[in-house]
Amino acid sequence: MRIEKKNLTWTLIPLFLAGVFCNTCKVIYQQQRICAVKGSSVIIPCSFYCPEPLRVNGCRWVHAKSHLKGTLIYGSNFKTAPKRFHFIQDNRQNCSLKIHPVERNDAGKYTFRLTTNSKEFKWSHQVGSTLKVVDLKVSVTNPDGNRAMQEGDSLNLTCTHSCDGGNLSSAFTWFKNGEHINEGSILYLSNMSSENTGNYICSLKTHTGATSGAIHIDVEYGPKNTSVSVSPSMEVDAGTNVSLICSSHANPPVENYTWFRVDAKFSKDVGHQPVFFPDYGGKYLCCATNKHGSQNSSVVVLKIKAYWTTLPREVLIITAITVLLIVIALIAIRRFHKASTWITETGCEEEIQDCMENTDYVNWLSCDTNQSQEGHPSEGGAEVIYTTGAAGGLPY
Numbered sequence: 001m002r003i004e005k006k007n008l009t010w011t012l013i014p015l016f017l018a019g020v021f022c023n024t025c026k027v028i029y030q031q032q033r034i035c036a037v038k039g040s041s042v043i044i045p046c047s048f049y050c051p052e053p054l055r056v057n058g059c060r061w062v063h064a065k066s067h068l069k070g071t072l073i074y075g076s077n078f079k080t081a082p083k084r085f086h087f088i089q090d091n092r093q094n095c096s097l098k099i100h101p102v103e104r105n106d107a108g109k110y111t112f113r114l115t116t117n118s119k120e121f122k123w124s125h126q127v128g129s130t131l132k133v134v135d136l137k138v139s140v141t142n143p144d145g146n147r148a149m150q151e152g153d154s155l156n157l158t159c160t161h162s163c164d165g166g167n168l169s170s171a172f173t174w175f176k177n178g179e180h181i182n183e184g185s186i187l188y189l190s191n192m193s194s195e196n197t198g199n200y201i202c203s204l205k206t207h208t209g210a211t212s213g214a215i216h217i218d219v220e221y222g223p224k225n226t227s228v229s230v231s232p233s234m235e236v237d238a239g240t241n242v243s244l245i246c247s248s249h250a251n252p253p254v255e256n257y258t259w260f261r262v263d264a265k266f267s268k269d270v271g272h273q274p275v276f277f278p279d280y281g282g283k284y285l286c287c288a289t290n291k292h293g294s295q296n297s298s299v300v301v302l303k304i305k306a307y308w309t310t311l312p313r314e315v316l317i318i319t320a321i322t323v324l325l326i327v328i329a330l331i332a333i334r335r336f337h338k339a340s341t342w343i344t345e346t347g348c349e350e351e352i353q354d355c356m357e358n359t360d361y362v363n364w365l366s367c368d369t370n371q372s373q374e375g376h377p378s379e380g381g382a383e384v385i386y387t388t389g390a391a392g393g394l395p396y
Contacts (some may be wrong), residue, residue, distance in 0.1 A: 006066035006349035025128075026049035027095070028113050035132045035163035039203075039210035041100035044129045046112050047093045054116045061087065061097050065108040082160035099131075101209050107133040134162045138202055149192060151221045155188040159202035159212060159370040160181070192219050194251065222293030228286055228300045235303040242304075244276045246297060258287040262299055278302060 009043040027048045036042035050056055058077060062104065064070035075087050081087075084103075088096040097114050111128030141156040142149075149155065158173045174182040177198045181187075183205065189196055197219045203211040236242055246257050259271035262283040270276070270284075278284065281304040286297045 021185055025054060025056070025114060026114060027114070029112075029127065029129045032249070033130050033132070035134060036099075036102045037163060037204060037210045038104060038133055038135050038206070039101050039162050041098065041209035042102050042131065043088070044097045044099070044110050044131065046095040046097065046129075048095050048112070048114065049093060050114075050116060054118055058116060059087075059112065059114040061085070062111050062113060063106075063108055064111070064203075070111075071363065072169075101207075102133055104133055107131055132163075135204060136161050136204070136210060138200065138212045149217065149219045151219060152377045153192050153219070154188075155192065155217065156189040157189070157200060157202075157215065159185050172202045173205045173208065174202065175201050175211075185231045189217070192217075194219055194221050194224070194249075194374065197251070220292060221292060222250045223248040223254055223288040223295040225249050226286065226288045226295045226297045228284065228297045230300060234300060235305070237305050240304075242278055242302065243277060244286070244300070244302075246274050246276070247287060248288035248295065248297075250292075252266045252287065252290055254288040254290055256289045258289070260285050260287070272283055280304070288327050364388060 025048055027046065030045040030047070034042060034044060048056075058075070060076070061070055061074040062070040063073045073082060074087050076087075078355040084099055084101065086098040086100070086279075088094055088098055092361050095114075097110065098111075099106055109130050139158045139160065141158065142153075143155075144153050152185055153386050157174070159174070161170070170185070172183065172185050173180060174184075174187045187200070196217060199214040199216050201214050203209070226246070229245045229247065231243045231245065232240070244259070246259070248254050256276075257272060257274050258269060259273075259276045261270045261278075262281075262285060267285075270278075276284070276286070281302045282301050284300050285299045288295055288297075353379055
């Protein structure tokens with residue numbers, strides 16, 4: 001009897017449990033493990049079923065990290081919906097949860113709980129879905145080893161994430177300095193130049209917000225576009241401060257600047273700074289150098305005007321007239337001096353003395369018309385007139 005009663009008990013237990021389970025709600029998680037890329041969107045699929053006469057009064061989603069207590073992230077009694085968590089309830093049996101965008105802290109276990117009108121059943125069991133969050137990563141393949149990239153080198157960039165399991169099945173988009181440049185899991189950079197320098201990232205094509213960290217590609221090259229600028233201008237007045245400025249594009253930057261003054265026969269080294277202050281006019285050029293090479297600029301011609309050309313017109317006219325008058329005066333003085341010297345040398349003074357000795361002097365008395373008959377001179381006095389005549393006598 002005891003054995004029969006014991007067997008009967010074990011037979012009734014499954015029947016009892018089956019009756020209980022048939023009168024309870026069921027929650028089904030279609031995916032037990034889910035992987036998502038940081039920055040993308042993910043849906044945790046879920047469905048539930050409650051038999052009659054059970055009715056759902058409320059529901060909740062709970063997020064539990066491995067080492068922390070569960071956190072309520074959604075509740076049907078919430079007045080405002082959370083920003084990143086969306087409860088998808090497009091029908092009575094759908095209880096899926098959407099997360100957008102996915103963050104690192106979203107990793108963990110998610111369970112759906114519900115309450116019914118039955119006091120015996122309030123919460124679902126603790127089975128749920130586990131979410132794994134990964135990053136997009138860019139790996140660099142450099143055939144030339146670890147040395148610095150130079151013009152002409154090649155490089156491959158590969159975008160991956162661990163949700164793929166290394167199969168590269170996702171669709172990716174590539175960006176350089178924020179601009180779309182290509183699509184595909186691998187970006188090929190061949191025969192690179194300075195134009196390839198920049199920051200590269202990849203993203204999921206379906207979720208552009210899910211991006212990798214930036215990879216900086218730095219392509220080194222020798223000096224380019226070396227040129228000279230003149231301040232204030234290439235033609236200046238005498239006494240003006242002039243500066244010659246040498247500029248060049250290079251990576252790494254220019255290490256040495258050399259200035260040359262170019263003559264017809266040779267070039268002279270005159271300075272070693274980016275800015276040069278010349279003292280003389282002429283032809284100049286600069287040479288820029290770094291570890292990858294050097295480049296010369298074009299020749300610039302600096303013209304410095306003579307000082308007198310900078311004077312005002314009025315000053316030049318007055319100066320010219322003054323110089324002319326001085327020249328005329330010097331010529332006159334010189335001619336007078338020559339004439340005096342000629343007279344002395346030819347003895348003209350003796351002839352003049354002889355002429356003076358052979359000259360008769362006659363006093364002519366000029367009488368006043370008012371002179372008295374008695375022959376007395378007038379009060380006005382007499383005027384003496386001297387005249388000369390020939391040695392033979394006076395004319396009649």
